[in-house]
Amino acid sequence: MNPLIRLSIILFALLGYSAFAAPARLAIVIDDFGYRKSNEEQVLQMPAAISVAVLPNAPLSQEMARKAYQSGHEILIHMPMAPLSKQPLERDTLRPTMSKEEIRRIIAQAIHNVPHAKGMNNHMGSAMTADLAAMKLVMQTLSHYQLYFLDSMTIGSSKSILAAQGTSVQTVKRNVFLDDDQNEAAVSKQFNQAVKMAQKNGSAIAIGHPHPNTIKVLQQMLPKLPANVVLVPVSALLPSAPLVDYPQHHAPDTEKTKKPATLPDNQLAATQPIQFVNPCPTQESLNKINPSAAYSTLKNLLGYSPAVWSIYSYLTYCTVSPPVKH
Numbered sequence: 130m131n132p133l134i135r136l137s138i139i140l141f142a143l144l145g146y147s148a149f150a151a152p153a154r155l156a157i158v159i160d161d162f163g164y165r166k167s168n169e170e171q172v173l174q175m176p177a178a179i180s181v182a183v184l185p186n187a188p189l190s191q192e193m194a195r196k197a198y199q200s201g202h203e204i205l206i207h208m209p210m211a212p213l214s215k216q217p218l219e220r221d222t223l224r225p226t227m228s229k230e231e232i233r234r235i236i237a238q239a240i241h242n243v244p245h246a247k248g249m250n251n252h253m254g255s256a257m258t259a260d261l262a263a264m265k266l267v268m269q270t271l272s273h274y275q276l277y278f279l280d281s282m283t284i285g286s287s288k289s290i291l292a293a294q295g296t297s298v299q300t301v302k303r304n305v306f307l308d309d310d311q312n313e314a315a316v317s318k319q320f321n322q323a324v325k326m327a328q329k330n331g332s333a334i335a336i337g338h339p340h341p342n343t344i345k346v347l348q349q350m351l352p353k354l355p356a357n358v359v360l361v362p363v364s365a366l367l368p369s370a371p372l373v374d375y376p377q378h379h380a381p382d383t384e385k386t387k388k389p390a391t392l393p394d395n396q397l398a399a400t401q402p403i404q405f406v407n408p409c410p411t412q413e414s415l416n417k418i419n420p421s422a423a424y425s426t427l428k429n430l431l432g433y434s435p436a437v438w439s440i441y442s443y444l445t446y447c448t449v450s451p452p453v454k455h
């Protein structure tokens with residue numbers, strides 16, 4: 130069969146199929162970075178699509194933020210905010226009674242202490258985030274720095290989303306806490322709930338901490354993520370984020386974005402750039418269609434559906450270039 134006709138048939142078949150096969154997007158954030166070096170370094174060994182939230186006044190804040198950046202992870206400032214309950218607080222915890230100037234100073238210092246941050250989420254904060262006036266001051270400050278806000282949802286009556294209205298700050302909410310109960314079985318159950326929520330709603334955000342059992346569960350379960358779920362950084366779930374072209378991790382030019390060894394292909398797609406190919410010149414022989422270039426075109430048209438990739442791989446290897454036997 131003419132290769133162009135064959136490609137067209139595949140294209141139209143996959144267009145119909147892909148409408149039902151768009152992968153669900155799951156963002157996982159590991160909070161409280163800055164205190165437990167070896168645990169946090171284990172998190173940084175995980176897929177780069179895992180985001181990390183760094184406390185701004187911890188002993189290792191700058192060091193861990195730099196390491197996270199170098200390994201391609203998205204970074205959030207884990208901003209201490211006042212809780213309703215009495216408990217030991219981090220230095221420069223934001224409180225509802227603070228003035229605009231004080232909130233600005235503390236956020237500016239936090240941005241300095243956590244280099245390369247793209248967003249902010251709250252550490253504790255059941256009192257602060259429930260205060261609309263105070264959260265408006267936070268959002269007005271964040272709008273000057275182009276940081277998004279992930280509401281950790283430590284209280285159901287949080288006003289963060291309302292407070293951001295009328296500003297340029299984009300907001301998202303946490304859906305699942307992975308390790309309120311640090312028991313391994315409990316963390317696994319929460320992880321599965323986050324996966325199911327992503328599959329049901331199209332996306333989900335889970336927050337965990339660098340506890341040994343959380344790390345263990347993630348190491349075991351991330352490589353086994355269902356094929357229809359893709360791991361993404363938090364910024365991929367912002368209202369303005371494109372559905373298919375997930376933002377690239379901002380590793381420095383000299384540092385190649387980490388390609389996680391254990392990450393399945395469907396998740397690697399989220400960390401790889403879309404490559405556009407030039408249209409085939411009509412005067413060229415139709416037999417010169419290159420399978421990889423054709424796949425790039427299909428990828429751009431159809432998105433990163435693993436199901437699409439599976440079908441295309443099968444059709445390509447069975448009809449264009451048989452796999453090499455080792």
Ligand SMILES: [Zn+2]
Nearest residue numbers: 160161252253
């Ligand atoms: Zn925290």
